[in-house]
Amino acid sequence: MSLARAETRRLYKRRFTKLVLLGVLLVLGATVAGTWFSNEKVTPAQVADAKAQADRDYQTSLQSAQQDQQKCQAAQGTADAANWPPGCEGLYTPQPEDFNYVWYMPASFEFVEEFPDMISVLAVVLAAAAFLIGASFVGAEWNSGGMMNLLLWRPQRLRVLGTKMFVFLGWLISWTVVLTAVWAGVFRVIAETRGSTEKLTSGAWQSIGLMGLRGLGMVVAAGALGFAMASLGRHTGMALGALIGLGALQIGVYVMAQLAGLKYPEAYLAPLWGFAWLYKEFVVQDYNSCDFSTSSGCEYATFTLTWQVAGIGMAIFALLVVGTSMWTMRRRDIT
Amino acid sequence: MTAVLEISGLRKTYRSRKGVRNALDGFDMVVEAGQVHGFLGPNGSGKTTTLRTLLGLIKPNEGRMAVLGKEVPKHLPEVAREVGAIVESPQFFGNFSAEATLSLLADAGGVNRNRVVMVLDLVGLRDRAKERVKTYSLGMKQRLAVASALLKEPKLLILDEPANGLDPGGIREMRTLMRDLSAAGMTVLLSSHILGEIQMICDSVTIISAGRRVTSGSVSEVLARHKSGAVKVRLEAGVDMLGAAQVLRTAGAHVTLETDHFVVGNATNPAQITKLLAERQIYVTELTPIAADLEDVFLELTGTAPVEGQNRQVDQVATAGNGGWGQ
Numbered sequence: 001m002s003l004a005r006a007e008t009r010r011l012y013k014r015r016f017t018k019l020v021l022l023g024v025l026l027v028l029g030a031t032v033a034g035t036w037f038s039n040e041k042v043t044p045a046q047v048a049d050a051k052a053q054a055d056r057d058y059q060t061s062l063q064s065a066q067q068d069q070q071k072c073q074a075a076q077g078t079a080d081a082a083n084w085p086p087g088c089e090g091l092y093t094p095q096p097e098d099f100n101y102v103w104y105m106p107a108s109f110e111f112v113e114e115f116p117d118m119i120s121v122l123a124v125v126l127a128a129a130a131f132l133i134g135a136s137f138v139g140a141e142w143n144s145g146g147m148m149n150l151l152l153w154r155p156q157r158l159r160v161l162g163t164k165m166f167v168f169l170g171w172l173i174s175w176t177v178v179l180t181a182v183w184a185g186v187f188r189v190i191a192e193t194r195g196s197t198e199k200l201t202s203g204a205w206q207s208i209g210l211m212g213l214r215g216l217g218m219v220v221a222a223g224a225l226g227f228a229m230a231s232l233g234r235h236t237g238m239a240l241g242a243l244i245g246l247g248a249l250q251i252g253v254y255v256m257a258q259l260a261g262l263k264y265p266e267a268y269l270a271p272l273w274g275f276a277w278l279y280k281e282f283v284v285q286d287y288n289s290c291d292f293s294t295s296s297g298c299e300y301a302t303f304t305l306t307w308q309v310a311g312i313g314m315a316i317f318a319l320l321v322v323g324t325s326m327w328t329m330r331r332r333d334i335t
Numbered sequence: 336m337t338a339v340l341e342i343s344g345l346r347k348t349y350r351s352r353k354g355v356r357n358a359l360d361g362f363d364m365v366v367e368a369g370q371v372h373g374f375l376g377p378n379g380s381g382k383t384t385t386l387r388t389l390l391g392l393i394k395p396n397e398g399r400m401a402v403l404g405k406e407v408p409k410h411l412p413e414v415a416r417e418v419g420a421i422v423e424s425p426q427f428f429g430n431f432s433a434e435a436t437l438s439l440l441a442d443a444g445g446v447n448r449n450r451v452v453m454v455l456d457l458v459g460l461r462d463r464a465k466e467r468v469k470t471y472s473l474g475m476k477q478r479l480a481v482a483s484a485l486l487k488e489p490k491l492l493i494l495d496e497p498a499n500g501l502d503p504g505g506i507r508e509m510r511t512l513m514r515d516l517s518a519a520g521m522t523v524l525l526s527s528h529i530l531g532e533i534q535m536i537c538d539s540v541t542i543i544s545a546g547r548r549v550t551s552g553s554v555s556e557v558l559a560r561h562k563s564g565a566v567k568v569r570l571e572a573g574v575d576m577l578g579a580a581q582v583l584r585t586a587g588a589h590v591t592l593e594t595d596h597f598v599v600g601n602a603t604n605p606a607q608i609t610k611l612l613a614e615r616q617i618y619v620t621e622l623t624p625i626a627a628d629l630e631d632v633f634l635e636l637t638g639t640a641p642v643e644g645q646n647r648q649v650d651q652v653a654t655a656g657n658g659g660w661g662q
Contacts, residue, residue: 006442013439015430145426148392149483152420153444155391155411334392 003154007167016136021175024129028179031121032186039109039194050104058099065093109195112204115187116211120278122183123215130172130223131243137168138227139236147234148334161329165227165322172223173216180212214278214307221318228318228325246270263288264303276310338401339491339522340366340389345398347384347546358384359395360546366491366524366539371517373537373554374526375629377639381546382526386422386495403490416444419484420493425476429469433460433479436468437486446487454482459508473500481509485516492516495526510536534629544637554629561632566605569596569621570612579617586611598625 011017042050072088075081085091138161141147147160154160191197229239250269257265264284266272276282285300292298347359359381366372376382387393389400391408400407402414427436437451455464458478468476477500484492498506506529513523513536527533533540534554541551550557570579580590580597586607589600599608609619633639 002445003443006439009442010439013431013435140428144428146428148422148426149440150443151392152390152422153415153440153487155408155415333387333394335387 003160003163004167007164008171011137011168011171014137014140016140017133020129020133024125024179027125028122028183031118032190035109035118035187036190036194039107039190041194042105042108042196046105047101051101053104054099054101058094058096061094061099065091068092109187109191111188111191111195111197112199114195115184115191115208116279118183118187119180119208119211119215120275122180123218123278124274126176126179126215126219127222130219131226131239134168134172134223134226135230135239136236137230138164139230139234139239142231142234143236151334157329158326161231161326165224168227169220169223172220176216176219180215184208184212211278214311217311218274218277218314221314224322225318228322231325232321232328261288263301267303267305270314273305273310273314276305277307277314280307281305282310337368337404338365339368339403340364340524341399341401342385342389343399345385345388345400346396347381347388347393348396357546359388359398362398362543362546363548364541364543364551366522366541368522369517369520370538371513371523371525371536373533373540374524374543375528375530375533375540375633376526376543377637380543380637382543383423383495384546385543386420386493386524386526390418390420390422390493392422416487417490418493419487419489419491420495421480421484421497422493422495424496424499425473425480427468427476427479430467432465432467433471433482434464436479437483440483441486444487450486450488454485457485457512458482459505474502474505477501478505481512489521491522491524493524493526496528497525498527498529498532506532530628530630530633540629542633542636544639549636550632557632558627558629561627561635564603565598565600565625566602566608567596567598567621567623567625568608568619571618571620574617579612579615582611582615582617583608596621 069088069091072084072091075084076088138147141150141164150160151157188197191200226239229242230236233239233242253268254265257268263286266284272282272284282305284303284305286302287300289301290298291301342362342364345359345362346357349356349358362381362385364374364385374382374385384393388395389402389407391411394408402411403417405414407414431439433455434451437455438448440446441448441451452461452464455461458481460475460478460482463471463475468479471479477497481494481497484494498509501509510532513525517523517538525533525537537554539551539553540557542549542557550560552560568579570576576592576597580592583590583599588602588608591598591600599605602608605622605624609622612619627635
């Protein structure tokens with residue numbers, strides 16, 4: 001317990017932790033302010049105007065389409081027929097749903113539709129911060145010699161590194177949960193005042209909650225990876241270097257997958273795995289395939305990356321890196 | 336006396352592409368309770384490797400170590416509370432103050448935080464305790480390192496070069512502190528290059544060279560065992576000193592001429608000097624053995640005495656003990 005207390009104090013005392021947290025709050029604050037100022041509550045009169053405008057545009061488009069149909073019919077049997085589809089088939093006929101009145105309204109924050117994107121913004125910002133804080137928390141200790149000092153006091157390597165990591169992850173989870181709750185509350189208020197909370201049923205809340213949990217998982221994984229990479233390299237910079245290296249590797253793998261003619265090269269990009277994890281799936285297309293249909297043109301072959309696959313893949317990677325860092329902590333000399 | 340620290344047959348091998356290097360090659364050491372024990376050796380001889388191995392930072396290839404009667408590293412967590420140590424240069428996170436650094440260590444080790452102020456006062460950092468460590472000089476960091484080692488009121492204090500960076504006043508304070516701690520019953524293992532200091536404050540010493548113990552025992556025993564073998568020779572006034580020196584050199588003596596006397600460096604049997612000179616009607620008025628100090632013993636045993644015209648490399652160890660003359 002005394003070690004956990006010391007590590008908690010150390011984490012809170014670190015200036016880097018405070019600076020990164022401040023940065024996070026500034027980014028999140030800017031997002032909230034931007035959303036607030038770019039949305040407004042729509043009045044019934046604005047809805048009526050939007051519906052009327054949408055209907056007018058639909059009628060205009062319909063008349064234009066009818067004129068085109070007539071011109072096409074008139075051109076049949078003449079040289080001008082070449083400018084029209086054979087038999088006037090496939091000419092565009094506007095549908096009422098092509099003129100959704102919502103598009104004619106000023107921007108308004110629809111909680112159920114737009115809050116999931118805000119969860120992903122929060123998750124990505126917190127994951128980046130978690131990686132940095134985690135890497136610095138242990139990396140600076142290694143680099144400054146603080147870790148060696150600590151091991152002279154507590155010569156139990158795995159316990160020391162494990163306690164450090166669990167203290168950090170516990171702190172991270174607490175902050176993420178609190179910030180997510182505040183985030184939901186703030187956007188609920190924005191929706192009430194600058195948008196709408198329509199369709200916000202218990203089912204919608206459940207879906208939002210599950211997405212929040214997946215976001216929390218992503219933040220914890222990023223923090224653990226930053227911590228473990230810095231511990232492996234015994235320097236904060238090693239974690240950042242490894243991240244850049246992995247980014248370069250990703251690009252290399254993507255290019256090689258394209259050159260090798262693999263069907264879904266995007267499926268090898270880690271950010272898309274993160275997307276699939278948060279949004280439950282990500283569909284990649286094979287643009288070299290084409291299943292042609294007269295109604296919708298080329299239909300490409302697809303591969304759906306599910307959140308389960310993405311989650312298991314990312315968890316295995318994170319566990320491997322964390323496990324290796326623990327193993328090297330146990331095995332390597334401290335010089 | 337009870338042994339507080341015992342090391343026997345300690346071996347540590349580093350393997351690299353350049354080959355195998357034995358940092359410790361069957362090293363032995365014993366430190367008795369209540370003593371200030373000097374641990375000497377040239378750069379790269381294995382001092383710090385020994386201390387790191389003892390403290391669980393490095394895994395040995397073989398050998399046995401015991402601290403306060405318990406085998407380490409197996410029982411190190413149990414005895415760590417009783418062992419205060421600084422290893423090599425003081426290393427702390429620069430953005431924390433001395434007070435914060437020590438209070439975090441106190442928390443981690445389950446030590447009462449009230450001791451922080453006490454040990455900072457003891458090493459003279461009380462008034463600078465709230466300043467960031469990165470603003471400290473090397474000497475101040477060294478004082479902080481000693482404070483961190485004293486924080487847990489250890490039974491065994493291990494200090495690696497504690498005088499590094501200290502000003503003369505600081506070195507004297509450190510010397511007094513070591514003596515006081517020893518008088519209070521603490522055992523101190525002191526690794527240092529300042530041989531005069533070691534000779535002044537240590538009860539016993541171990542000298543290591545190339546990963547092996549070359550000598551150990553109480554300071555007086557070690558000095559007695561390793562007499563310099565040199566004698567100061569003074570002749571009657573007006574006698575040809577150069578000629579006398581030549582006589583001895585011809586017989587194999589190492590003679591160094593001084594203004595009014597000469598020194599025979601390898602005089603294992605001084606009687607030979609008087610005999611050889613008397614045969615040529617040269618009479619000696621003074622024949623005094625020159626006492627060895629710890630520096631002489633260190634240089635002789637470790638083979639690290641400078642040789643004119645040569646740049647000795649760190650791992651280069653000359654053959655110690657050239658043998659005497661006159662036996």
